[in-house]
Amino acid sequence: MIFKPHEYQGYAIKKIIELPAVGLFMDMGLGKTACALTATAELMHNYFEVSKVLVVAPLRVAEDTWSRETAKWDHLNYLRIAKVLGPEKDRIAALNSKADIYVINRENVKWLVEHFGKKWPFDMVIIDELSSFKSSKAKRFRALRKVRPLIKRIIGLTGTPAPNGLLDLWPQVYLLDLGERLGKTITGYRERYFKPGKRNRSVIFTWDPKPDAEAAIHNKLSDLCVSMSAADWLQLPERIDNIIPVNLSLKAWGQYEQLERDLLLPLADGDVVANTAAVLANKLLQMANGAVYDENGMAQEFHKAKLEALEGVIEEAAGKPVLVFYSYRHDLDRIKEHFKQYKPKELKTAEDIKNWNDGKVQIMLAHPASAGHGLNLQAGGNIIAWFSTPWSLELYQQANARLHRQGQQRAVIIHHLVAKGTIDEDVIRVLGYKERGQNALLEAVKARIAAIAT
Template identity: 50%
Template sequence: MIYRPYEYQRTAMQWILDNPRCGLFLDMGLGKTVSTLTALQELIDECEISRTLVVAPKKVAETTWTTEAAKWNHLQGMRVAKVMGTEKQRKLALAEKADIYVIGRDNFVWLVGLYGGQLPFDVLVIDELTSFKNSKSQRFKAMRIVTPTVSRVIGLTGTPAPNGLIDLWGQMYCIDMGQRLGKSVSKYRESHFETHSWNNIVVRCDVKKGHEDIIRNSIADICLSMQAKDYLQLPDLMMHTVPVELSPATMSAYNKFEREKVLEFKQEHEGEPTNILANSAAGLMNKLAQFANGAVYDDDRNIHEIHSEKVDKLAEIVEAANGSSVLVFYQFKHDIPRITKKLKDYRVEVYEGEKQLLEWNAGKIDVLLAHPASTAYGLNMQQGGHYIVWFGTGWDLELFQQANARLHRQGQQHPVTVYKLIGANTVDERASASLENKKVKQQSLLDSLNYLIRKHTNGKG
């Protein structure tokens, strides 16, 4: 296929050429991958670089970079090696003669160890830069070691600060080693944010008045930001909240289950440090969300089906799609067999990798079940359909936005309709509201936990 870049893509390519260490904060669907590959090809042609390492989410590493390189005529000579599979397979891939080496981010720490912290690459591309926002994570610490060893770093993301500007520090450090936002996250936080603590643990950071512009201006010389709405005529994205009413008996059972779990939680986790408490709260909310979805795991991971209201509502939406394919995001593995059983008259597939992606885009799948974490980044799925159903939304705003952008992106020919199945009067409502209000995940979980404790202790807890 002949590549005819849009003007904004030319701008993105030139940005990479002009800035050895740069960030491309391009909205989902603006073609970050092909723009980056084209710029890399020009650098190869000019003999400025020879080997590039791309670190990407696993599913993106498996498909997106090789697919894009093979798709365009001007990239046909580019050799892409996938550093995937067993350790032996990864080492064999690294030994191949190639221009681009693509590795999943989960193996990045291994790679850094393999090379003793000195990467033998000219360029490091960090696809989904937000994966490195947590300065305490092992992958960030590994990135911190190797960033100085390469001459060019390109950070790619569509959502650099989904949970607030506090997320920018780790990402920018991966690019410029602290030149713009400082050498430590604590100093960055102290300089630009008002912090709110609980038990001496910071749970929320609000940017100081006037400092949003200061932060953005400090990184503007190397970070190019573009939003799809400014450059693309994308079809509409229509969001529908679909209340799922539980029967009186099921609602009574849910309320009993919620009360028991909340009081049990309060007794077990009284006085727990906030950072640990947030993780524990996520476990509690997951249990309640399982019930809202229609089944729960017991302590031995056995599945107990409770109701079918959500799968029944999903079946109505699939039928109303009238032959159009439907992408369904599930939360829990026990959602899969119940959905598959209910939709037995349709071709239902679970997304696992490239095979399902190709068949989906070819229109061969009626209903594709996918966990949002497995499809959130980089995958082009817009050819396969324009209906999305969230069987349960979860609390992660970034995953929610990125997953919806698998269909709502450049090349989509139809308005995209998103249905959120929300169990009425259940924890689903609080999770959905958290996403709509763009709240930080940890704070939303803690707020919801406090709400439930007050609710079930008559305001005394």
């Protein structure tokens, strides 16, 4: 296929070529992979700026997306892709093969850095889903930080740069500019732009931006990051968000309240215990779904209210395919059992993706962490049901973009099953807050291509 870049894609390609480090905050469906590959091919074979390129990506994306994109476009299909995946002997064999671009999953970044040590061979690195490096304590961040001075060019790709707030930005931006804009340490960044929020004596739980900090951070990043929204450049299908209130029975509601109040729910087969606020939140989310793991790791079912609500979604779809996102293994098991007459499939393989897109699956079950990146599922259906909505804005947005993207021919309907009066309602509220904060960042660094062109 001949690649005819849109105006915004041409702008992104130009920025990658011009800048030794750049963050492309491009919405899902805008073709950031094709842009990165096109610029890489130019830098490698026309400008002779780079010789060996590493792509760090989520596993599913590393397995499929980058090789599929090179094969898709006429101007890229000569590029040789080596997949540094699987057992160690396979990864080493891939590294020793002759290729232009080496693709590795982010979980193996630490291994890769240790494997090469000071003999780091990659002069260009592309981080697909830069936001997966948002934790300064994560091993993958610390490993890549060690070799960052040895990297000549770096590109960070993401549609969700600040999924949980502006604190997420420091590690990502540090990998781009080695601390030039937001400081050399996360501590200095916090002290400069944030103030303590919720705390318990000396323990600080949250950090709130100081007055004008948001504008100052956005300004700092304006020359390094380019933001592009799909709504500005693509004719996206209509999106219809639907909240389906789920009423718990009096018995189930009483058990929910008891666990929330006492942090302990005695059961015949094994108690449900919540020792910390985080554990309690997790247990309450499970209970809102209808089951919870007890102290022995066994799933105890409390109600079928969400399963019955999902029944309504399936029946209303009238035979049309429904993509159902779940959070817990017991969610998956219970949905499979409850809807066994429909023969629901769990999204695992490339064949599952093909069967969905070919219209052969009526109910596809997927976890947002495994189906959140790089999968084109829009051909198979236009209905999403969130059996349990995640706290993570990144997972939520990426998962919805599997259907709500360019190429979708119908309005996308997104159902959210929300247990009334429970923590489910808090999740929906928090996601809305996070989205507003992230949109402010994206707007601040948005590429004003039309203004530049005039």
